[in-house]
């Protein structure tokens with residue numbers, strides 16, 4: 001089955017996820033959707049010192065939003081902030097230093113942030129594809145800790161604050177790669193079989209899509225969406241997938257093209273006219289399963305994922 005899924009997905013990717021796929025889709029965009037003034041609205045963006053996250057932060061700052069960038073490395077975060085401020089002339093850009101793979105840090109940050117600041121839109125963008133099985137200082141597999149557990153803790157910890165504001169939204173930057181995976185709750189720490197970074201990453205991205213659906217059904221006051229940015233030329237693709245990057249370089253999207261649907265979901269009025277919980281690509285809700293891929297999970301498997309994440313999260317709650 002995985003050979004079938006990978007083959008169908010690659011053909012789809014070559015048509016849709018590339019720069020030409022973006023240009024074809026963009027012909028149907030409504031440009032006025034992003035003619036918005038975001039002053040007074042607060043956007044938290046994880047992993048915003050580079051790539052899609054930084055391009056998103058720039059677009060939001062350009063429209064007057066209050067931008068909170070959540071990054072691991074202080075120097076890189078400050079440099080990104082300076083660039084965003086310089087280009088947008090918007091001084092309302094704030095840096096927060098958090099390692100999203102360390103559950104305790106994510107908890108502490110979310111709790112202290114919600115005591116002092118408001119958040120209207122949370123953008124879960126930070127992500128990684130670590131190709132060897134590596135453990136965090138808390139003993140968790142690093143891809144899972146960053147992509148799934150970090151996203152889970154930050155989102156659930158901010159839900160009470162999101163419920164206090166007007167038009168709250170959560171956008172999670174997943175990946176079309178998740179289409180190759182069926183949810184697997186039996187090996188969240190990747191202890192069984194051979195470790196393959198791309199598959200582990202895609203499994204985490206599937207988990208993000210399921211979390212988005214679950215959160216949408218549990219918290220009706222908040223608009224949740226997950227999305228695929230397409231294949232964009234970013235540091236993550238250059239370092240984690242060097243041979244894919246070398247082969248595809250001329251066909252990859254720019255970072256701004258990758259960020260377009262994130263910005264649209266975070267800022268456009270049209271986005272919240274769509275139901276909550278869907279998966280987007282190029283400003284359109286798209287299927288979360290390939291045809292005949294047998295990748296659907298049962299409600300019991302999804303409940304098991306949520307219960308496991310809750311258990312991990314509570315273990316590290318300060």
Ligand SMILES: NC(=O)c1ccc[n+]([C@@H]2O[C@H](COP(=O)([O-])OP(=O)(O)OC[C@H]3O[C@@H](n4cnc5c(N)ncnc54)[C@H](O)[C@@H]3O)[C@@H](O)[C@H]2O)c1
Pocket residue numbers: 046047048049050051052053070071072098099100101102124125126127128146173174175176228229230231232233234235236237258
């Ligand atoms: N570029 C693509 O083609 C593509 C395709 C599908 C999905 N994505 C997703 O887009 C998102 C952004 O990736 P990108 O391609 O812009 O790459 P990127 O490397 O530029 O961005 C990833 C960001 O996440 C940050 N990050 C990683 N681990 C972190 C941690 N532990 N704590 C805090 N921050 C951390 C990085 O520092 C970086 O700023 C990711 O979630 C990625 O999975 C990208």
